[in-house]
Amino acid sequence: MTLRLYNTLTRRKEEFKPLHPPAVTFYVCGPTVYDYIHIGNARVFIIFDVIRRYLNYRGYRVKMAQNYTDIDDKMIRRAAEEGLSVSELADKFIAAYEEDAARLRIRPAELQPRATEHIGPIIKLISRLEERGLAYVSGGDVYFDTGAFKGYGQLSHQALEELIAGARVEPGERKREPLDFALWKSRKPGEPAWDSPWGKGRPGWHIECSSMAMHYLGETIDLHAGGADLIFPHHENEVAQSTGATGKTFARYWLHAGYLNIDQQKMSKSLGNVLTVRGLLENFNPLDFRFFILSAHYRSPLSFSRDLLLQARSGRERLQELADNLYRALAGSRREAPDGGEKLYSAIKAARDRFIEAMDDDFNTAGAIAVLFELAREANIYLNREHPHNRKLLEQLLALYGEANEIFDILDLRQPDSLDEELRQMIARREEARRKKDWATADRIRDELQAQGIILEDTPHGVRWKRKTDT
RNA sequence: GGCGACAUAGCCAAGUGGUAAGGCAGAGGACUGCAAAUCCUUUAUCCCCGGUUCGAAUCCGGGUGUCGCCUCCA
Numbered sequence: 001m002t003l004r005l006y007n008t009l010t011r012r013k014e015e016f017k018p019l020h021p022p023a024v025t026f027y028v029c030g031p032t033v034y035d036y037i038h039i040g041n042a043r044v045f046i047i048f049d050v051i052r053r054y055l056n057y058r059g060y061r062v063k064m065a066q067n068y069t070d071i072d073d074k075m076i077r078r079a080a081e082e083g084l085s086v087s088e089l090a091d092k093f094i095a096a097y098e099e100d101a102a103r104l105r106i107r108p109a110e111l112q113p114r115a116t117e118h119i120g121p122i123i124k125l126i127s128r129l130e131e132r133g134l135a136y137v138s139g140g141d142v143y144f145d146t147g148a149f150k151g152y153g154q155l156s157h158q159a160l161e162e163l164i165a166g167a168r169v170e171p172g173e174r175k176r177e178p179l180d181f182a183l184w185k186s187r188k189p190g191e192p193a194w195d196s197p198w199g200k201g202r203p204g205w206h207i208e209c210s211s212m213a214m215h216y217l218g219e220t221i222d223l224h225a226g227g228a229d230l231i232f233p234h235h236e237n238e239v240a241q242s243t244g245a246t247g248k249t250f251a252r253y254w255l256h257a258g259y260l261n262i263d264q265q266k267m268s269k270s271l272g273n274v275l276t277v278r279g280l281l282e283n284f285n286p287l288d289f290r291f292f293i294l295s296a297h298y299r300s301p302l303s304f305s306r307d308l309l310l311q312a313r314s315g316r317e318r319l320q321e322l323a324d325n326l327y328r329a330l331a332g333s334r335r336e337a338p339d340g341g342e343k344l345y346s347a348i349k350a351a352r353d354r355f356i357e358a359m360d361d362d363f364n365t366a367g368a369i370a371v372l373f374e375l376a377r378e379a380n381i382y383l384n385r386e387h388p389h390n391r392k393l394l395e396q397l398l399a400l401y402g403e404a405n406e407i408f409d410i411l412d413l414r415q416p417d418s419l420d421e422e423l424r425q426m427i428a429r430r431e432e433a434r435r436k437k438d439w440a441t442a443d444r445i446r447d448e449l450q451a452q453g454i455i456l457e458d459t460p461h462g463v464r465w466k467r468k469t470d471t
Numbered sequence: 472g473g474c475g476a477c478a479u480a481g482c483c484a485a486g487u488g489g490u491a492a493g494g495c496a497g498a499g500g501a502c503u504g505c506a507a508a509u510c511c512u513u514u515a516u517c518c519c520c521g522g523u524u525c526g527a528a529u530c531c532g533g534g535u536g537u538c539g540c541c542u543c544c545a
Contacts, residue, residue, distance in 0.1 A: 011475095029545080037545085044545045074543070156540075162473045163541065205543090227545025228476095234544095257545070258476090264537075268544060295494075296484065301477075301538065311483060311495045318494080321508070358485085367485050370493035380509055384502090439504055446506085457507045464508080 003058060003360045006299060008231060008254040009155055013362055018222045019252065024060045025217035026052060027251070028109065029209060029226035029234065032069040033093035034078040036276040037100055039289070039304060040260040040267045044227045046290055047257045047298045047363075049106045051225075053407045054359050065111035065216050068094055072205050076191055086192050087116070100277040104286045105409040111216050115208040119194045122203045122211045126183045126196075128245040138174040140186025140199045144206075146179040149240045155254060156232035163232075181237055183207045206237035210250070214242060224251035228258055228299075258301045260293075267304075275304070284309055285469065291316040291410040294365040315373075316410060317469070319401075322376045323411050324466065326398050329389045331416070339390035340382050348400050351375040355404060365408070372404055387461050419465065423454060430456070431463060 003016040018024045028048045031037055037045075045066075055062045069075070070090035079089040094114075101108070115122070126142055129135040134148050146152045146160075153160055163179055173182070182204035187193035193200040203211075213221055219242070226235065235254065242250035259266050262273045280289060283306075292312035296302045339345075351371050358367035379397050383389065398413070405411045419427075426445055433441035446456050453468045 031545080032543095041545050072543090156474080158474060158541070165473075165541085229540070229544055232540060233542090259539075259545075261538080266539070266544090292483095299476090300484090303483090308483065308495095314496085315483090315494045318508095325508085364485070366483095366494095367492075370485065373493055377510080384509055434504085437504070443505075455507075458503070458505090459508070460502075466508095 003055075004362055005253060005255065006362050008235075008256050009251075011157070014253070016253065018060065019220060022060045024055055024062045024223065025221040026055075026062050026064040026223040026225070027209070027213040027217060027221055028064065028066040028224075029230055030066040030068050030112070031093075031097055032072060032074055033090050033097060034074045035093060036096055036278055038267060038274045038276050039280050040227070042100070042104055042106075042277050042280075042289070043260045043293050043302065044225075044257045045101060045106050046104060046293050048225050048255070050294065050365065050407060050409075051255070051298075051363055052109075053107070053409075054363065057403070057407055058356075058360075063111070063217065064109040065113060065213065066109040067209060067212050068097075068112060068114045069205065069208065070094070070114045071116050071192060071202055080190075090114070090116070096278075100281075103281055104277065105290065113212045113216065115203060115212070116192075118208065118212050118215060119196075119203065121215045122207055123184075123194075123196050125207060125211045125214070125241070125245055126203075129183065129241065132244065134240075134244045135183055136176070137198055138176070140201060141174050141182055142184035142198055143175045143180040144183055144237065144241060144244075145176070146181070146240065147177055149244050151243070152179070152240050153236065155236045155239050158232065181206060181233065183241070206234055207241055209234070210238045210242040210245075213238075213250075214246070219246045219248050219250070221251050223253050223255060225255040225257070228256040231256055256299065258297075258299050261301055261303045262305070264303065285313070287320075287410050287412070288313040288316055290408065291369075294408055294410065295369060297366060298363055319372060319376060320411050322379055323398075323401055323413055324416065325383055326379070326394055326401070327413075327415055328464065329383055330391065330394045330398070333389045333391040333394050335391050337388045337390040338386050339393040340386060344378055344382055344393060345396065347375060347378045348396050352400055352403070359407075368404070369408075372401070375400065384460065419454070423449065423452065427456070427463060427465065434458075 004013045005016050006013050031041060052062050052064050068090065071086060075086050075089060079086045082089060084092070098108070126135060129144065130142070134145050135142050136145055153163060160179070164177070175182070184196060184198055184201050185204060186198070187200040187202070191202065193202055213224070224235070239250055261267065262275065265273065267273050267275070288309060292309050293302070295312055295315070351374070354371045355368045358364040358371065382393070401411065402413055405413055426449055430442050430445040433445065449456060450468070455466050455468055457464045457466070
């Protein structure tokens with residue numbers, strides 16, 4: 001089986017062939033750290049977190065870099081508003097990002113470079129472009145000469161003339177052609193600045209990603225990813241700069257995540273419909289959000305609403321319920337207990353194959369999740385029927401869900417924790433009342449427990465408790 | 472205006488030539504003192520009109536609708 005993925009550059013699904021397997025180099029455009037991240041940002045980071053984990057699962061050794069843009073116009077503006085220096089602002093929101101990402105179970109990339117810590121390599125890259133006649137100085141600024149680079153528009157699949165027709169020039173820019181973009185911006189009063197061959201100034205947005213990607217991952221990287229709105233101009237410009245400087249392919253595969261929409265519209269600051277991760281997590285479980293994100297294909301637009309998230313939660317809880325029950329059953333399981341025959345073992349094997357098949361097809365997470373649900377039904381049937389349970393079978397089931405969870409991270413897989421002595425006694429007293437058919441007492445105790453966040457379920461195999469999930 | 476994506480049951484959603492996965496919600500049933508969980512059953516003229524094909528949700532053409540990029544934006 002081979003992994004196929006959709007490459008924005010060619011607009012088709014291609015077989016994934018890294019340059020130096022099993023090594024894979026993967027660059028993801030990270031946040032500009034001028035504010036808390038919103039749930040649309042979170043979608044992108046979750047998706048590429050999952051893709052990266054899946055590649056590792058498939059035996060690749062992924063080296064991932066995700067940058068922090070800690071210097072640009074938005075940073076400068078926001079810092080002024082907050083009364084902070086640009087670097088203080090960056091520190092604040094990098095810390096906030098790390099907190100949010102951790103709560104969403106996004107694993108940090110191996111490399112998390114900051115633009116301001118790589119001014120040297122950035123300047124070197126600009127110089128290379130200058131030497132090759134692809135950059136020019138105008139005022140104190142340096143611009144990329146898009147007209148001099150053959151192949152501009154290859155990623156966004158736009159003809160140069162069409163792009164020019166739509167392009168605008170901001171006041172104060174000194175570029176020759178509307179599509180040219182700043183590699184280096186000369187210092188304005190009060191702005192942070194670094195020394196350079198062109199005088200004091202700061203890097204443009206696009207050059208930092210090219211520079212850091214090549215600095216850490218090499219001049220040709222395997223995967224480059226980001227949100228769909230980065231295709232143009234950001235990634236187009238990265239292609240131009242990097243290929244322009246080295247003459248080599250910059251990124252072999254470009255992956256782009258679809259938008260997360262609210263009210264049928266793209267979420268954006270200007271529309272005022274932004275929901276931050278912090279705001280979301282005040283009311284929702286991070287795992288429900290991950291599950292929600294993974295229930296759609298990563299390239300499709302996805303609508304967000306409270307209702308849809310609640311729908312996702314109900315589904316996720318079914319899988320969580322199964323996982324908890326498997327662990328509970330494991331505690332009382334025996335090696336020689338009935339395992340229901342070959343049927344379930346082959347169902348587990350088939351599930352693993354189909355899971356991989358779905359994920360190999362351009363990371364079809366929705367299809368892969370469906371496999372987990374189908375196996376869940378088989379597993380539930382077994383859990384309801386047999387007692388005690390066969391240890392080996394339970395272990396194999398848990399192994400399968402464990403593998404899937406190592407990629408998706410949508411379940412809490414854990415041994416059941418224990419209850420306080422007091423609560424245990426309440427349950428025992430209720431059992432006693434039930435034996436005496438004293439339903440009033442039994443129900444009163446059940447209500448009391450529920451008030452303390454403990455939900456009781458009377459199953460054919462005895463009473464079972466679980467903690468009420470938050471939010 | 473240019474480029475592009477999408478349109479599958481009440482809702483979400485997978486599915487690129489062989490006759491519609493999965494989830495949520497609903498209905499009925501089993502189990503249960505009740506509840507919960509679970510299991511069983513049940514819900515689709517695949518946006519419209521043409522065409523190609525023995526056969527199309529899937530391919531082609533034309534509509535209609537929604538969204539996006541072309542400007543900072545994940």
